[in-house]
Amino acid sequence: MDPLEDVLALLETRSHLSTNLLAGGEWAVRFAAPSGVKFNAVRRGRCLLEVDGVEEPLWLSEGDCYLLTRARGFTLRSGPGVVPVEAGPVFAKAEDGVARTGDGDDALLIGGRFSFGARAQELLLDALPPVVHVPAASSQAETVRWALATIDDELRDGRMGSTLVAEQLAVVMLVHVLRLHLAREPRTVSGWLAGLGDPVVAAALASMHEEPAHPWTVAELARRGAVSRSTLAARFKSTVGRGPLEYLTGWRLELASKRLREGSGTVAAIARDVGYGSESALSTAFKRVVGVSPRDYRNASAAG
Template identity: 75%
Template sequence: MDPLEDVLSLLDTRSHLSTSLAAGGDWCVRFSPPSGVKFNSVRRGGCLLDVEGEPGPLVLAEGDCFLLTRRRGFTLRSGFGVEPVDAGPVFAAAENGVARTGEGEDVLLVGGRFSFGSRARELLLDNLPPVIHVPAGSGQAETVRWALDAIDRELRQRGMGATLVAQHLAVVMLVHVLRLYLAGRPSTATGWLAGLGDPTVAAALASIHAEPARAWTVAELARRASVSRSTLAARFKAAVGRGPLEYLRAWRIELAAKRLLQGGEPVAAIAHAVGYGSESALSTAFKRVTGVSPRDYRKQGHR
């Protein structure tokens, strides 16, 4: 199992496309902190991006896109010295799927957001920087541009199922953006996502995700990664921030949490399915991580 695919699937990753924004002349639009992960792509022209708490501005050129992974307000603008207007009224006045501000349509942005399940912050988002910028000029961004071009085409042509197709394409774009981030991540990054950038750690992660209920040992995982036990332990801890078996235990809890919310499967059956010998063993481990028992977690819904 591909760990990236595994986690995105576990988190119920979904895309929600928003109204496009056309702008011209001197303009400045202020956005409230978004829910989920916000993304925008500059399809025409260019502008500046300011994000609360981040140094800026970030210059966005035609073809660039960005992900905003934190719940922070942000501003898109043509330049300096322009009084901002709130995005709410601008988008409320949209026509034919396009909101307009300023004078003219020299700039066009398409965008939306990604929503995730309740564990997304710890599993994915905390391991990402607040803003991920993908410049159009980088050769690695070709697949991202392809997805964005396809989204743009679907939204303009409005064929049968266009919205659904565009939403799935947006998830494809998210996967490629995360791949680009991994390819260029700083060496100081940590977390399971950073571990995917180390071939040795990635091999161990893939083994864990393929058989999470297996009684893995560090020695067995090291053999899968073709390194010594000590090498795997050190590299895994340096990249992921925890040891291989600690990660395995945490991942089993995530799988159990997902199954608890999916239906009425007995807790004992879930325990055995994710690698625990008994319901009591799962309950002890589950409460240590989430703060509640499996049964209470199910009752509360945790979404």
């Protein structure tokens, strides 16, 4: 598995599609801060997106989509100066999966949200800007457009299993949106996501994610990227924000934490699986980084 696939799988990424929004004339809808990561795509027309705490509003055109990676309120509107109505009453009156506002059908938006398991904020969302925008005009956005069109078709036709198909396609769309954003705006991401944009660092990350239990050394990781130890260490630290082996420790403990939360396997077995030679070695690293022992962490998770 590559690092992006690994992290999304660890976080148990799921999509939840919401009611479509059909709007026309002069209109504006104010939304409360979403739970999870909100996404919308403009299937017809255009509108203005304003997000709390983001200075510049963003014009969205047909085929554009965006992700909101922070729990912030936002407003969609036909243009500046239109007084918004609250989203709750608008969506409460939805019929056949479509909420309506304004006068006419100039704009159509489909959307939903992505939910994640524990640790999503630190592992993924903090590495992204508050708004991730993929314009339809991007030469690399063809796959996103295909996913959006297929989601729209599934929801409109209502065939057997259409909701499941649409939700799985939304996760596919998320992966492509993240890929495109990394390609278009690499300087707006940080941490391991930024590392994926550096071929030397990406080779080291891929190796560690492929075999997290392997006793990696900086020299061995450097050979994967065909550079010296000092070059890898410097580029990894500069891009990811910590050294290669520090990152490896963190990733191993993320894997162990997930197993402990799920209650799968003994602490000794988990230690071996994630690259620690003994239960005591895992316990020492776990206490140092997480602050509690693996057993206490498991008990707290079960109680919670």
